[in-house]
Amino acid sequence: MTKLHYPLVSKIFDQEDIKSGIKVLNSKNITMGKITKKFENYFKKTLGCKYSAMTNSGSSAILLILQTLINPYRKNKLKPGDEVLIPAICWSTSLWPIIQSQLKPVFVDVDKNTLNIDINDLKKKITKKTKAIMLIHVLGNCTNMSEIILIKNKYKLILIEDNCEGLGTKFNNKFLGTFGDFGAYSFYASHQISGGEGGMITCSNFEDYEIIKSLRSHGWSRELSVNKKTIFKPNKNHNKKFTFFNSGYNLRPTEVSAAISFSQFKKLRKIKKNRKNNFNKIIKILNKEIICKKNLYFFNENKNVDPCWLAFPIILKNKKINKKIFLEKLYSYGVESRPIISGDFTLQPAAKIYNLKKERHKNSRFVHNYGFFIGLSSRNIKNNQLLKIKNSFIKSFEYLNNL
Numbered sequence: 001m002t003k004l005h006y007p008l009v010s011k012i013f014d015q016e017d018i019k020s021g022i023k024v025l026n027s028k029n030i031t032m033g034k035i036t037k038k039f040e041n042y043f044k045k046t047l048g049c050k051y052s053a054m055t056n057s058g059s060s061a062i063l064l065i066l067q068t069l070i071n072p073y074r075k076n077k078l079k080p081g082d083e084v085l086i087p088a089i090c091w092s093t094s095l096w097p098i099i100q101s102q103l104k105p106v107f108v109d110v111d112k113n114t115l116n117i118d119i120n121d122l123k124k125k126i127t128k129k130t131k132a133i134m135l136i137h138v139l140g141n142c143t144n145m146s147e148i149i150l151i152k153n154k155y156k157l158i159l160i161e162d163n164c165e166g167l168g169t170k171f172n173n174k175f176l177g178t179f180g181d182f183g184a185y186s187f188y189a190s191h192q193i194s195g196g197e198g199g200m201i202t203c204s205n206f207e208d209y210e211i212i213k214s215l216r217s218h219g220w221s222r223e224l225s226v227n228k229k230t231i232f233k234p235n236k237n238h239n240k241k242f243t244f245f246n247s248g249y250n251l252r253p254t255e256v257s258a259a260i261s262f263s264q265f266k267k268l269r270k271i272k273k274n275r276k277n278n279f280n281k282i283i284k285i286l287n288k289e290i291i292c293k294k295n296l297y298f299f300n301e302n303k304n305v306d307p308c309w310l311a312f313p314i315i316l317k318n319k320k321i322n323k324k325i326f327l328e329k330l331y332s333y334g335v336e337s338r339p340i341i342s343g344d345f346t347l348q349p350a351a352k353i354y355n356l357k358k359e360r361h362k363n364s365r366f367v368h369n370y371g372f373f374i375g376l377s378s379r380n381i382k383n384n385q386l387l388k389i390k391n392s393f394i395k396s397f398e399y400l401n402n403l
């Protein structure tokens, strides 16, 4: 088996994180409780948003947001067939909750210089049926959020930020996830912070927050504001624990993943600094090699973005290079890689089964064919590790040249 010296996911938990998890286990209160609440409060205060609710994953966060948009308790709820704009370079569970909520996804191309949504194409795709944008902040970079807000306001669109890849990134000194009506975050293993699994929703409207909490836990009344002034009104038989106001799921996090994620979140500033440094060091060392500089395109953050990178994206400049063989070789020399998010999602078999492929997205197809990413650690990368990465790239190019 290949020994990877640079895997996609590196071990990120320190002793403090592990201790916080063990403390919860020792308390024997493992189901969602006080620590989750504390983390939610700290999270929303740090990011500067009104409401936050933790979930068991980023995918669950997105599902709850979409289900909230069509929920009978919501004023101006969306109707079946209403359109939601989404970039073609997206994750599966950024997309499926739209379809699972009987809404219609409309794909938008991406900008190949930033990997994020192409704002010109976005404007072209707006129709009378467009009700929302599912914006994806790709790998910690983002598009021009000032322009997105202008579009949102002009067409009165709901803005959902899938920020599962961009926790900690700021645009114009404001955290991503806090520009729209909803933000979704992931604490999966490879992300900026992790609880093994876990996610968070932030939102700006109290009623949406209440609906989210009810859907998160069976539709029951616990954790909700139940009084005459709120959307959930008590009746005379109101049972505080077993009244069901809404439909629901069980998408709660465990207290263990909340404690570990919380411990990590407190170190976000340091994590961001390290990820940024690592990102710049990898560009620098690869750019010093002519063969890499000639064949590889590297990304910088977009204008006004202070990034907390999730990973290190690369595009093969030389179209004659066989990407599959190149990446297999790179793997055999110890560097793991993967597609950028899931590539152009409209090319996936699942999209074909659901008949979602309606048009060709030139830039998304380009990123799909020539793009990939390698990992990025939250810990400072060592010089000998950088050298190994560089040598793996050089040896992979040499292999292709000798074919």
Ligand SMILES: Cc1ncc(COP(=O)(O)O)c(C=O)c1O
Pocket: 057, 058, 059, 060, 090, 091, 093, 094, 136, 162, 164, 165, 185, 186, 187, 188, 198, 199, 341
């Ligand atoms: C853009 C995007 N959205 C959503 C998700 C789903 O997050 P999770 O794995 O926590 O369910 C991911 C996961 O990597 C993602 O990259």
